[in-house]
Amino acid sequence: MEGGVDYLIDERKKAQFDVEAMKVAWAGSRQAFELSDRIAKLVANDPIFEKFSRPMLGRKELFKNSLRKVAHAWKLIIDLRLSEEEAKLLRHYIDEPAYTDLQWEMFIPAIEGQGTEEQKRKWLPLARKMQVIGSYAQTELGHGSNVQGLETTATFDPQTDEFVIHSPTLTSSKWWPGGTAKVSTHAIVYARLILDGQFHGVHGFIVQLRNLENHTPLPGITVGDIGMKFGNGAYNTMDNGVIRFNHVHIPRNQMLMRVSQVTREGKFVQSDVPRQLLYGTMVYVRQKIVADASKALSRAVCIATRYSAVRRQFGSRNGGPEIQVIDYKTQQSRLFPLLASAYAFRFVGEWLKWLYTDVKQRLEANDFSTLPEAHACTAGLKSLTTSATADGIEECRKLCGGHGYLVSSGIPELFATYVPACTFEGDNVVMMLQVARFLVKTVSELGYKQPVGTTAYMRRVTALMQSNCAVRTAEEWLNPGVVVEAFEARSTRMAVACGQRLAKFENPEEGFAELSADLVEASLAHCQVIVVSKFVEKLQQEIPGKGVKRLLEVLFYVYALFLLHKHQGDFLATGYLTPKQASLANDQLRILYSKVRPNAIALVDSFNHTDHLLSSILGRYDGNVYPKLYEAAFNDPFNDSDIADGIHQYVQPMLRQELHSAKL
C-alpha cells in the first residue's frame, strides 16, 4: 500500500481469505516472502530505479540510463553487503534487461560448469568482482537452435599454442549475444574446434573482446549493436550485439576444458567427466524460466484485474454507476483462467526447483537414470508456460480495453520484454518435439519398462485406455482425482495413438516429421498433466491461513476445467469424456468464476507486486486510475509546448492553402 485513499478498499473487504497468508503461500515460505518484500521495496523506494519514463527516451539515452542503474545497483550490493541471493533479487526487481544478466546468468555459470579448476580459479574471481564483464556468444546470424550447425571456427595453431577464432562467412557472425555490443570485455564464444584440419565438435572459448584500458574493441574484432527490438523501452536497454572475428588469437587455456581438452601437441582428449553433467545447467536454466513465467503472468493479471474492478461500462440502472467490467462473465471467463494459471505456474515452478536439486544430487552420484525424463519434462514446461504467458499478457492488455494500448498501462512493455522467452533457450515448438520424442519412446517401451517421474502415470495404461469418465453432475467435477484422471487418460490416449500411427511408417524419422504437428499436441496434453498434478500435490500439503487452501482449490479447478473446455476436442476425440460430461465441466466452471469474483483483487494483491514493479497506471494498488492517467499525459515531454515542432512548417501552409510554395 503506497499511501493515500484506497479506491479498491471495498473490493479488498470482500476477500474470503487471509491475504498475508496467501502472500506467504505464493512466495513459497515466510522467509522467501520477507526477503522478496524487502528487496522489492528497496528498489521501489530508490528514485534512480524509476522506470516509468523509460519508453519516452531515445535509444542512446535509454541505454545510458540503464548503465547508470546497473552501476548504482552494484554499489548498493557492495555497500549493503548483499548476499548473492539478495543481489539476484535486486536485479530482478530493477526489472531492466542489462549486461549483468549475462554476467551472472550465463558467463559465470558457464565457467562454473564447463571450466577446469584452474580456469575457475582464474576467471571466477575476476567476474564476480566485475573486473571483467562477460557475455555468452552462441547464436549466429544464420544459426539459432542448431548448435551443431554453428560456423565460427576455433583452429588450433600448434606453433603459437593458440586458438584462432574466425568468422569464415557473413552468416557466422555472432548475433544476439546480450551485453556485447557496447559493454562486455569478454565473451564465451562457441565455435567449431579444428585440430589439424579435423572437426572435433562445438566448444566454448573465453575470448577477450575489448581493451580493458580504453574499452575499444581489440584488433580483428568488429562489434556493433543489432538494432532496435520490439517495444519502446523493453529489451532496448540491452545491447544485443553482432561480433565478427578476423583471425583472433587466444591462448590455448581459454578453451573451456572440463569435458574435452586440447593438449599442447594439438591432440583432442575427452576427459572422464560425463557430458551429462552439462545437462544439469539446462535443467537449472529452464526451471528459472518457468519461475519467471509465473512472475510475468502475475504482473499482467494483477494489472488487468485491478483495472477491471475500476473500469465501468454499460448497464447503469436509474442513473446509478455503470457495471464494473469484472462482473461480466465474458471478462471473467478470459481473466480468471489466467489468474489461475499464474498460480499453477508458480507451483509447478516451485516443484521444478526441487527437481533441479534432485537431478544435481543424482548427477553427483553418477546416476543418470532420471535425466532423460527431467530433460523432457523441463523442456515441455518451458514451452507450455512461456507460450501461455506471452499469450496471456496480450490477453490481459485486451482485457483493459483501449487504455491497455497506452504504454502507461504497463502491459505493452511487459509483453515486448517477455515474448523472447518463447524463442530463447530453445524454440517452444522444438521443445515440444523433444517432449514428443521422449513420449513416443516411453509409450513404445511400456510393455517392458516402467515409465518414471512425470510419465509414471502411464504405468496405468490399460486402465487409462479402457475406463471412461464417470462424472454425472457438475458437482462431481469438484474432485481432484477425477480431474487428474481425465488429463492422464487424454494424454495417454493421445500418446498411444501417435505411437500407433508412427508404427505405420517404414522410416520412423519420416513418420515423426509428417506427424509432428499432432505430436506437439500430444506433448502439450502430457505437460498439462504435469501442471495439473503438481497443483494437486501442492493442495495436499499443509497451507496455513484462513481460507487460503480453499481459494487455491477454487483456482485449481478453474485452471483444470478451463483447459478441459479449451481442449474438449481432445477429451471427446479420445472417447474419455461424453459431450454431456464436457458440458457439465463447463457449467461448473461458471460457478467457480463466481467463487473467484469476490476474491479477485485480494488474489492479485497476494502477488505482493509493488507499483514500481508493475509500472502501470491501470494496475495501481490504490485504483486511482483516471486522475493519474490525466496527470501522466500532461507530464509527457511531448506536451511541453502547445505548438508541436513541425506545425508551422508542415500544417499551417496547408491550412492557408500555401503548400505549393512551401519547402518540405
Added chain:
Amino acid sequence: MEGGVDYLIDERKKAQFDVEAMKVAWAGSRQAFELSDRIAKLVANDPIFEKFSRPMLGRKELFKNSLRKVAHAWKLIIDLRLSEEEAKLLRHYIDEPAYTDLQWEMFIPAIEGQGTEEQKRKWLPLARKMQVIGSYAQTELGHGSNVQGLETTATFDPQTDEFVIHSPTLTSSKWWPGGTAKVSTHAIVYARLILDGQFHGVHGFIVQLRNLENHTPLPGITVGDIGMKFGNGAYNTMDNGVIRFNHVHIPRNQMLMRVSQVTREGKFVQSDVPRQLLYGTMVYVRQKIVADASKALSRAVCIATRYSAVRRQFGSRNGGPEIQVIDYKTQQSRLFPLLASAYAFRFVGEWLKWLYTDVKQRLEANDFSTLPEAHACTAGLKSLTTSATADGIEECRKLCGGHGYLVSSGIPELFATYVPACTFEGDNVVMMLQVARFLVKTVSELGYKQPVGTTAYMRRVTALMQSNCAVRTAEEWLNPGVVVEAFEARSTRMAVACGQRLAKFENPEEGFAELSADLVEASLAHCQVIVVSKFVEKLQQEIPGKGVKRLLEVLFYVYALFLLHKHQGDFLATGYLTPKQASLANDQLRILYSKVRPNAIALVDSFNHTDHLLSSILGRYDGNVYPKLYEAAFNDPFNDSDIADGIHQYVQPMLRQELHSAKL
C-alpha cells in the same frame, strides 16, 4: 521485383499457377490491381516516404517527420490531380497513422452522414481543401464502447443561441481522438444534449479547437497528447489527444442536425429522417476494417513465408545445407492456415463491399428489413477477422524465430500498429455478443420467420440438427458442400443449444449474461460459416489464369479444415462429426499442406506488396536477408561510436574497482 540477384528464384520456379493472374484475383479486378500497383510504386519510390528508420526516432522527431509526409502527400495529390480513390490508396501505402485518417475517414463522413444540407455546404469544402482539419471526439477517459454513458454536456443557452460544451468531470475528458493533441483545428464532439435542464440523447457538435492563425488552443480548451502507445514508431506518429472543455460556446448551427434539431427557441425536434440511415456508415466502416485485416495479415504472412524459405535449421545431410524451415510440418501447420486466412478474409471483405452497396440502396428506398442481419454480420466479421489477424501477426513473428523480434523484421511494428483494431469501433467481445443477440432471436423465431442473409442456412434447421456427416475417407473431405454443411450444422446446433439453455432462465437478460462466454463461441461458429461460404461462392465464379482456381481451392480447404481441427471440440460435442471423421479431416489437412508448399512463395508474391510496404529485411522480395540485416545493424545510429555514451561514466569505474568514488 526490386533489381539485383533473386535468392528466391528457385522457389518462384516451383509455382504451379500464373502469379500475375493471382495478383488480379487478389486485387479483385485488373483495374483494381493496376491502380494499387501504380500508387504503391509511387510511394515506394519516393524517398520522403521512407519509413525504415522510423523506430529509431524520438517521439517529437517521429511526429514532425510524419507531418512532413502528410504535407508532401497532399502536395502530390494536388500536383498529380489524384482522384479521391487514388488519394485514399496513397494514404494507405504511406502506411503511417496520421491526422488525415481522421479528416477523411471520420470528420468528413460524419458531416456527410449527420449534417444538414446547409452544414454540408459550409463544412465539406473547407475540409476537403484542408482549410480546416477535423477529428472525431467520442471516447472519454472513463467511457469507451458505451456511447450513451458519455458525460460531456452540450447545454443550449437560448439567450446567446449557443451551445455550451463542457467537461463536468475528469472522466468526461475526451481521450483518444486521433489528430487532436497537436493538429486538429476542429472536432466533432459527442455530448449529452441538455435543453432546459432535460437530457435529449447524445449528439455530435462541430467544435473549433484551435485558432486558425496561430494554432493555439482556444480559450476554455485544454488539449494534450495522451502519451506513448505500444510499439516503437507504430501508432506514435498519431497525436491521440485528451481534450477538456470549460464552458466553450459554439453557435447553435454547429450541432449536426440531419436527424434531430434544436430550434432557436430551444425545442428538440426529431426530423423524419430515419435514424437507421446512420447505421449505413457503420456497415461501411466495418467492411473497411475487414479489408484492412486481410491486408495486414497478408503482410505478416508474406514476411514469414519468405523468411521461412530463406532460413535453414537442422537436418543437414553429409555436410550439405540445412533444411529450409518452410519444409517442416510444424512450420507449415502454423503458417499455411494463416496464408489461407489472408485469402479468406480478402474474399469475405470483397463480399462485404457488395453488402454495403446493397444496404445503402435499400436504405435509400426506405427498406430497413435487412439491416439487423447486416449489422450483426458485419459486427461478427469485424471481430473474427481482427482477432485472427492480430494473433496471426504475432504468430508470424514467432515463425521467424529470434530475428522476428528485431524491429527490422517489420513484424513488431505491424503488430503494434494493428492491435487497436481489436478494441476500436467496438470491442471484439462486445461485437460477438451483438451477433449472439441476433442469433438467439433468429433461432427463437425459426418456427414462424424465415431467417435471411447470412443466417438463411438456418432455414434447414431440421436437416442440420438431424443428419450427421457422411464422410468415410480423407478424400471425401475435398467437397465444398460437405465442408460448408459441417460448419452450418455445428453453428446451428450451437445456436439452438444456447437458445434452449437461455429458455430455462426466468430473466432472459440474466441468462444472457450468465451464458455470455458460450454465446460468444456460438457467434464465432456462425461467423466462420460466413467466411467459409463466401470463399466457396468466390470459387464458383470464373477465375481466369492457369492454376489459379485450383490453388484457391487448396487454400479454401486449408482454411476450413484447419478451423475444423482447431474447433473439433464443437464438431464432436454437437454430434455432427465422429472422432474418426475429424481425424480424417486432419489427415487431409497434412496432404493439403504439401500442395501449398511449392506454391507458398508465389502465393505471397501474389499480394504484390512492395518492399517499402513490408518494411522488413526478413521479408525482402529478393530473399537477400543476412547481408542486409548485417548492413542495417551497422547503419543504426547507436553504432555511430564504438564507445557508447555512459561507458566512461558507469562501466569503466566498475571494471577498475573505483565505483565507490564515482559519481552516479
